[in-house]
């Protein structure tokens with residue numbers, strides 16, 4: 448499927464190589480549910496891609512297959528820019544729930560992925576503190592999760608994902624459980640980090656507004672079976688801030704994407 452460009456045509460990304468190449472993936476669960484059927488998608492270096500679609504269209508299943516948490520029934524995921532020696536793909540995953548260890552401090556939680564790789568607390572110290580700095584929580588290293596707000600817990604979860612210095616960040620509705628003000632703030636912080644570090648981000652969301660605010664590409668999925676029905680590039684320039692969020696341009700993008708989402712939902716109704 449070719450990408451449709453919405454916007455003014457200014458600020459479009461130059462073509463970049465694919466970091467993740469999803470090839471004809473299908474997934475049928477043991478109970479017979481066809482979660483995905485022949486889905487193909489190239490995620491390009493530096494993109495901020497949102498996967499947008501109704502509940503049950505297979506967004507999380509795509510991320511789980513990309514991270515090898517589950518395998519596809521048919522099809523495969525390729526990493527065109529990698530050599531055979533790389534085995535973790537430089538990936539980090541942020542879930543909707545912060546899933547912090549309640550008995551460990553903020554430091555201990557962020558240290559975990561390094562600890563699992565055998566890095567001692569002393570050796571991990573600078574990297575953990577750097578990750579906490581990035582999410583604005585350097586002053587809370589010795590706090591426990593119960594002492595933190597929902598937004599702060601999510602920041603810890605993001606710091607834990609960043610501590611391994613990933614190249615690709617997969618985020619499964621990370622801000623869905625947060626109030627709107629906190630969500631806006633974390634949206635801004637995430638965009639700032641993305642612009643600073645040049646990651647590739649794949650972001651699952653139900654929200655048209657959030658996907659338009661964050662992404663330079665929105666992939667709309669339909670369900671039963673899960674598949675891509677629209678692939679749109681948004682060329683609104685970055686940095687994006689409150690001015691963009693309240694602009695007529697943003698409203699226009701939201702309308703277009705909303706129509707695409709409704710068309711995807713209608714496609715399900717007719718199956």
Ligand SMILES: Nc1ncnc2c1ncn2[C@@H]1O[C@H](COP(=O)(O)OP(=O)(O)OP(=O)(O)O)[C@@H](O)[C@H]1O
Pocket residue numbers: 476477478480481482500501502503504505506507508509653673
């Ligand atoms: N382990 C499983 N066993 C059986 N069916 C499953 C399993 N995991 C997911 N499914 C089904 O596969 C389909 C896709 O699920 P998935 O969680 O990927 O959708 P989603 O788009 O992420 O949904 P949501 O937005 O609600 O999180 C759904 O019909 C779901 O019920």
